[in-house]
Amino acid sequence: MLSNFDPYSFVSTSAYDTAWLAMIPNPKQKNRPLFRSCLDWILNNQKELGFWGGECGSDGLPTIDSLPATLACMVALKKWDIGDANIKKGLAFVHEHTDRLLKEKLQSLPRRFTIVFPGMVELAQATGLDVVADSNMKEVLSDVFSKRQQIFETEEFTDEHHYPPLLSFLEAFPYTCDINGELTAKYLSEDGSLFQSPSATARAYMVTGERKCMEYLLSCVRKCPRGVPPIFPMDEELIKLSFVDQIQRLGLAEYFKEEIDEILSEVYRTCKKKRSYERTISNLKPAKIYKDSLAFRLLRMHGYRITPWSFCWFVHHEDMLAHIENNSEYFTSAMFNVYRATDLMFSGEYELKEEGFARKLLEKKLKMTSEEDGVVLIPNFQEVVEHELSLPWLARMDHLDHRGWIEAANKGDALWVAKASFYRLSCLTNDKLIKLAVENYKFRQSIYQNELEEVKRWSKEWGLADIGFGREKTTYCYFAVAASSSLPHDSPVRLIVAKSAILITVADDFFDEKGSLQELQTLTHAVQRWDGKDLSGYGKIIFDVLHDLVSDIANKHYRHQGSDITENLRDIWRETFASWLVESTWSNTGYVPCVREYLDTGMTSIATHTMVLSASCFLNPKLPNHKLKRSEYEPITKLLMATARLLNDIQSFQKEQIVGKTNLVLLHQKEYPEAKIEDSIAYVKDILDEKKRDLLEHTLTDSLSDLPKPCKLLHLSCLKVFQMFFNASNHFDSNTDLLHDIKKAIYAPPEYHVPKQPLPSLPEKKYVKVLNTTFQGVRSTRKFLGRNIFTSRASKVGCEKAIVLLKFKACTV
Template sequence: MESSLASIQALVDQIKQEMFSTSNFYSFVSPSAYDTAWIAMVPHTQQSGCPMFKGYLDWVLNNQKEEGFWGEVGNDGLPTIDSLPTTLACMVALKTWGVGQKNIKKGLEFIHANSKMLLKLKGCHLPRWFAIVFPAMVELAQAAGLEVVFPIEIERVISNISFQRQQILETEELVDKYHYPPLLSYLEALPPSYVIHSEDIVMNLSEDGSLFQSPSATAHAFLATRNQKCMDYIESLVQRCPNGVPPMYPVDEELISLCMVNQIQRLGLAEHFTKEIEEILERIYRTYKNQELEVTKVNLVPAKIFKDSLAFRLLRMHGYDVTPRSFCWFLYQEDIMVHMEQNSEYFASVLYNVYRATDLMFSGEFELQQARLFSSKLLEKVLTLKNENDNLAILPNFHRVIEHELGLPWIARLDHLDHRMWIEVNKVDTLWIGKACFYRLSCMHNDKLMQLAVENYEFRRSIYRNELDELKRWSKEWGLGDMGFGREKTTYCYFAVASSTSLPHNSVARMIVAKSAILVTVADDFFDMEGSLNDLQNLTLAVQRWDGKGLSGHGKIIFCALDNFVSDIAAKHLHQKGSDIMENLQDMWRETFVSWMTETMWSKSGYLPSMDEYIETGMTSIATNVIALPASCFLNPSLPNYKLKPTQYETITELLMASARLLNDIQSYQKEIAVGKKNLVMLYLNENPQADMENSIAYVKEMLDEKKKELLKHALIDGFNDLPKPCKHFHLSCLKVFQMFFNSNNIYDSTADLLHDIKKAIYSPLEYQIPKPLKPLRPWPTKHNNESSKVQACFIKTFKYQGTKKFIGQQFTRTNSRMGCEKVIVPPKFNLCFI
């Protein structure tokens, strides 16, 4: 796909107008065909034989998939298990009002053709919600006169589902603290034999008139009780959500705003919506400061933890001073902890957000450590469920997201590749589970946003290809790409900087970082493996006086390339920023070459420095300062000139230098022992004879962990230093690059480990296709506009009560222009027809 800045900007302008309107919030919550069908079944309170909410019936008519089902699709494009009860509910809604015969026919054909595929492999491992809802929808469809049949091969599976439902009905209370969602929230799916008092329904209505914020259950509650509060809730829902019913209503509008910000960032689009994101987060932070901890109802616990953990991460990422207690409150409520463990399937997306929030852990934040251990344990359990019994099929593609999160820490991932994964994986983005369908609390079904994400990514990829070609030409021109020794890392260096942060499209900083890293690699290898002691001393002296006279061979090539590079940076800075930084740049490189020479002399003389002495020199020899700081001068706003001086480094720069050194030492100690270089792992063993290698590595890792937490705090929280925010974030990006290179081994030294990621980041197009827009709504069939020929309701559901107002049966009225009326009492029995 060829993209342009003009096309991208046009999409940005459209999305700003559409997305950031408070009246438009619910257009970004995916509709539930199941709940929409139930609202469509509500009869008109004043006009007999008509739906109360005709628009939702139109929605059902027009949102059937080409294959004949309603509901979600998995990552493979195939229907997921929720399509069975959802399709049954939608067909019942159409049958109720005598419309959509072709839709019903296609739906039945889908059920007949796919139930075996969807159910046979599941056995008795189907989720709780499915065991409750699916049998009820089969009964409902059969009572409506639909010929729902199943292949004989899955008779045992059907029996298991029926048995599982019976167990649930016999062992669970209507509302208890051990099951989520509570049984009463499935009111529309409970069999007539299940004793429910109307008072139980009314007593559990929320203040807004809903039954556990469930549109389908509330619709049924209205039919059962005729409670006006239920109708008020439904009418409010219809007014706010004209384009399909969400699985939960109302949804916290702050939560929707947070999800919008989260998705925009994860798609790599934050640079286009800076002002809008800041306005939302400022508003959220005002609420955060004024909130008080309060007891949360069990049915609202998932949404609250989801929101609180997401708010914590986003606010902390944007510099706000928030504490872990803002979302770790659940750690102090044992009943909620138990509840989450027992319902980990339903809390998967909540736990995922808790885990991601703990990525931003500062020193001493033990609550975050506890939350990380708890969430990772349960996420591993969710993956085990998926691997053992495919239970995670209820979360299409989400297992891949969880595996990615647990398998590679955030601090070791590069933004550009994360953006790509999020675009591709969110073809079926599911971050929540409704009680009978998938609940995408996100903006993924917003086609314009996805189009923008794809075009923006592809535009960046085209820039990266061109810049990498330019960098290769530069490296070859100066003789750095074919020195004949050491590591040729031109592509690695460019890939790392391009993928680690979303710098502007025409970024001078990106090329400065890449060229600096190439020069560092070549010079470091010259000191380690090629240069004689005399060559290295001459090169170091030449850099000190910044004069290459007398140099020859590789030393001359390195100095000439370095001199030209530094001069070019200084000239650009003088032209763009108006100040001369030549001397500052030279001083940093002088310091770096001295550190390399010092380590060379240690190796050749056999000198063992102290750990403190080694770290002081090693922080400089890792050369993150000459990579990060010159580039920071070209950010907007830029790094102040005086911050380039070696004696005036900010704490965050020193933390970056120390962290990079420790990362390298943990993964490279064996290689460095072999070539006689000093390493902190070995120096610790030398100073602590009682320790073994495992103790030494653990010590260095603990030191590294503290350095990273400190750096994270300096990079994220406002007020710790006077560096501009872009410069602080750039330091964090550099840390992520080193963490990526040295996460589990030293992949910087490999020749092939990064080739796949490089191909994805720079060369391979996205594996994503912009979805086709939905068909326009069909008009209501003409024959229904003529009162004399109107086909009356095929399936109006009423309830018959006796004395104690218990459900003892269901009465259905069929009205047909040819047959007249007939009443059928459907017994509370789960009858299935097999073929």
Template sequence: MDLSSEQSSIQSLVNKMKVEMFSSNCDTHSFISPSAYDTAWLAMIPDPHQPSQPMFKNCLDWVLHNQKDEGSWGDCDAHGMPTIECLPATLACIVALKKWNVGTVCVEKGLGFIEANTEKLLEAMDNHVPRPRWYAIVFPGMVELARTVGVRLIFLPGSSGVVSELFNKRQQILEKEKDADTYQNLPLLSYLEALAASYEIDENDIIKHLSSDGSLFQSPSATASAFMATGNKHCLAYLLSLVERCDGGVPATYPMDGELIKLCLVNQVFRLGLAEHFIEETEKVLAKVYRNYMNQESWAKPSNLVAAQQALFKDSLAFRLLRMHGYALPSDSFCWFLQHEDIRDQIENNQEYFSCAMINVYRATDLMFSGEYDLQEARSFSKKLLEKTVSVGTRDQTHFISSNLRGVIEHELRLPWFARLDHLEHRMWIEEQDSNVLWMGKASSHRLSCHLADELVRLAVQSYEFRQSVYKNELEELKRWSKDWGLSDMGFGREKTTYCYFAIASSCSLPYDSDIRMMVAKSAILITVADDFFDMEGSLIQLKDLTDAVQRWDSKGLSGHSKIIFDALDNLVREIATKYLQQQGRDIINNLQDIWYETFASWFTESTWGKTGRIPSMKEYLETGMTSIATHTIVLPASCFLNPSLPISKLRSQQYESITKLLMLIARLLNDVQSYQKEKDEGKINSVLLYLKENPEADIEDSIAFVREILDEKKKEFLQHVLMDEFSDLPKPCKHLHLSCLKVFQMFFNSTNGYDSNTQMLQDINKAFYIPLEVGNSNPPKPLPLQTGAKKEYLKINSYFNRPSMHYMRRSFATRQISWPASRDGGLGKMFMPPKLRFCFT
């Protein structure tokens, strides 16, 4: 790959995206994909003055011109594949076209899509997962509506059972919720357009529930139905305003918070790994959002379920993005829901609807500081709800999430934020099929517009592949360096050249240039080799000689492994000092040598304890262990390159900055929790084992819990130093390097000692450097010969079900009788509305 031309291509696309996404004249509503379902409902409204014509012809034109190639209408996932939401959307669009007797070809293509894809799409809702409430209301409603305009629907055999079950589920929902005094879910009136003909609705009840803007729960489809039922002038005003604003395709919710849409864009940029390209633009958005939040006098309680969901989604997203960028937004900006029991009850009873909001709440609490008890409560609440959401089944069997969303939730719950490496997180989101989903709507997810989502993914793919190319080249160079200096063939200990480079490359974005990545990786390799030499190979005499040599910085008298380690160290220190002298005109070689000597001295102290059997106090152990973990040896020299105006002597003033000392302590304790058994077997000591010795009544679980409690508190304190300016005057890049280092240690020592394993990291390493991205739209596969065989199999099945003996099938269930005429070209037959329905069956 020509890296310079690839960089140029990336920059060209970045410039284009900046204009499309962040220019002042952009309409934020255009960033959200129009809802084919809601647009179709507006297209159905007849003109009061000319009932044979549609009132909103531009909506009908949108339906005519926005059918997908395969025949569907509605949103696709981030990889361009249809979702279950396409089925009711396609039926609604077919109905709109049939109503005005236009688009015959589009109707036929749409019916072909329904016939060919219903079974496949409904397989996502297998028998082990409850049917989604909204789908059980909307899909049967659209099936019935299609019948009323003479549409012949053909369902393949595999989908008939699920379709029947959805009708059953709808009946249960209608019977259960019709006379409910309080709404535990989105009110049935918000699905007015899809309710069964047997469900009697009072016109006054509709008008009573209209919002001040004339809408029915901010739903264009429900409001369109309300207007056709009542002729209410406020509904009409809402619809006219909507169409004027959107000019064709309308969103699933209107109005939408423009600030929320911009926050979603910023979030998308960050999680796809594109933050480095839009620094100035995203900062402007966040600064404006922060000003608006701080100008609010209070955090108002939302007036209804729809408002509560959007407010909680927005407020928790804003909190996380703003806090991550150093803005001191108070926690009650999104924890307000904890103080309102009715809203908490609504959330608990609407897990499906609030799932995206709860993910945002849980993510926001990743950035918790010491003493923020409301954030701890919000974390416990959201975690409990998310765990319940992904469990199989619920008490009333009405909650459902897609398998993709389930995977996202499980990832959030399984892997702590501190243990995630940015490069791999970016890959996960690029490959995630639902990465274009923003938040849940009434009958579909709000998604980024197809064009914008495609462009962002295309840019993310190019950027990721570019990084992979850079990283592969640097790793090969690092392997040569390690081999040339004899570090990869020491004959003892751990050979971790690839692990060390993987850690720095995957935890930091590209703005950390090649020199810094290589400096950090080389330092980590040397630390690993030297630490192993002190732990398992060298005698006390050899270790003292090496430590003394590092103190005077002279290899005289050294031989064998000691000489190899010192020579490689000397080469690295001189390389770093020379580059810094050339760039900044200052000599830092003595400072570098002093830092390395402190580290070697701490290793020698620990080796002396181990070989002589001396047991230090906890205080003495931690003072030495914080140095021997060697995080400062890595981050301080690199920080000088990240901010050249910062002298290394300042970094070491008063025995290191608080943020550096916190990093040293946390890294040591993370290592101790996962390494205590190995060190016990080797006759060594660490904080977990020391606690046991100092507290004879405790067991190993008590000791681990004690250390984890310290870790939890120190990580909160550390995060506050990283994110808030008043706690540290280190420049942001240096603080973020400290954070990256901590995340590496958390990743390696999260649940096991992954650093000591020779296999545990291999899959992640391959994903980071070698395995191509798996994105549906980036390189569409060529048709495979198997498709021909699949087509033949389909024709064989179709022929079977067209046999004369299959022409008329009858099946009764519950209070309904389903009739299935055999052939598609036969007469429509008698049309039954609830409680009797007729299905056409191939």
């Protein structure tokens, strides 16, 4: 797929713009189209319902954008006296659906539609197409025409308040409008285009005969012979960035490492060359903001040094913010990407706090009803935005995110709206890529199923699954570690983290709920000595499992790495058990620690380092042995310990208050009794947010730590697990909250079906040619069709029947 990378193969075709190029006559043969390939595209790409272009909404029906595209395609066919069946089918669609589609949105028609649709109705009628079915439709059309007239009376051809400018809709101008050739020439770009619009440039050429316009159109068709995009030329770097983004979303990044590195290196070199960022409205484009924010996110995720100003330079300019809000239908996807970029905020990067603008704009779009604003939000994009706003990036599991993108693959990657269609960049049209993503997901699931069964057997054999108290979280623990990563070859890491988490859950519950203070002291002392001979009951079960787990990890490490880390692992568990005993002593004696004392103990008792550090010894490159010592813990490890503790405290303070345990939320409320509980929660959240940003910076910036990158990413995965468990409530303590996600992550295959390609709708002469050139293979075709319509001397009637049937079974030939 990448050996001959064609960026334009990832750009959705605009039926509307392709139709306009199909209308252009050949200068040397006026009775023939200049761009026959565009005409063929129209013949071969009519939808089953009879329309061209456009999107289908959540109801499965086409949106109003299908109307101008359909009219333009029918005009092109009518002009060259071809495709009568296509025109008939298209007219039936227009007659049946126009009234309904317009009445639903009449009070809130997008500006682009209000300009383009009446122009296409006029053009169709001038061509001889009877598009007005009845008086009801005529009345509705009258309202739309009135709205268009208002636009032409109030807007300049080019101004700074409307995007895109009125002149970019040149092809849809009323035929009563006297097109000034000098005005058109004034706004032609160096490449010969009118605002990079193929349709407007086609109209400009047909009116003026400008040679530069012709050169532009020829270049467009050479690059896109299978139908042109709504904007040309494309920013090829943007297409490549979108490709990288989608490859990562599909969970396929591991197969494209070299290609991703090459693309991002190239983009980074371009970013470094930029001396300044345009800040004028005349240069403000949705594509620029979209690209800048996407580049920032991808570059930062891959460790490049890049500042937020590379994409959010516009946030402190009120006139620009107002411009974006006034033209929001064109900037929705750009703002969506700005919001996604804010996921990677580092501490002190206050520019990114302006994400509130992007979020508010997106929320505003979600709240709008059809009566208020119609189809401003891109169809099927709404659920993507809702998911992004409702569930923070840090609370989403990578594996499930990949599944979600696979299942939404037929929707592509929405970018922004064009004149008569939604403009998409998508590598998802490549069936092989989607199949690879589906098979890769199922491949991971097969591994996860086997590993989960192994973990279940281990938990049951040691008696942890049926210990009789506390929480049984075997499946939850394995699901969390499996879903937070996506690499099947990290099996030892997943098993170590999952088994450690299961043991931690049981031991923590023993300290909190079951064991007496004497029993807890006895168990803790046994762990400090690493000798369980005096233990009995639950304490002995816990110690025996701990001893076996540590020995197993240490032995495997010695066999593969040649060094003994037994004592290092024991020390980590010793300090964890000691912290549990301290907290239990506080609860039993009623002692209230100060905040610093509580956090020092609570960071250890949450036990994230216990899981992450031992598992990091099996990564490649692995965690250095000396980093297993408390005095050598990296800042990123301490930040993980703190953030996990605070996440737990925010969602668990009510339960812990009942059982007499302390908690940072409760400590703050005790220190400030006049404060409400919401104030104490907000106080802890502020600390948490700052530490999460610090942890993210340590994960993504190489200069802050010499810890191997895989170790850093495992820390980040652990943070995401805790964020997922304690995002809006305490999902970990629930027995049902995560069952649906577990099923989707481990057992249920992705619900995706590769969309069927449309059957060719070729002119009848081509079918006759097919019959003539493949006559020797007719007998097998006859058997397939189940009709004996061919004879050794095919009659005219037989050929006609063959043509009819082959139109439905064209793939057979």
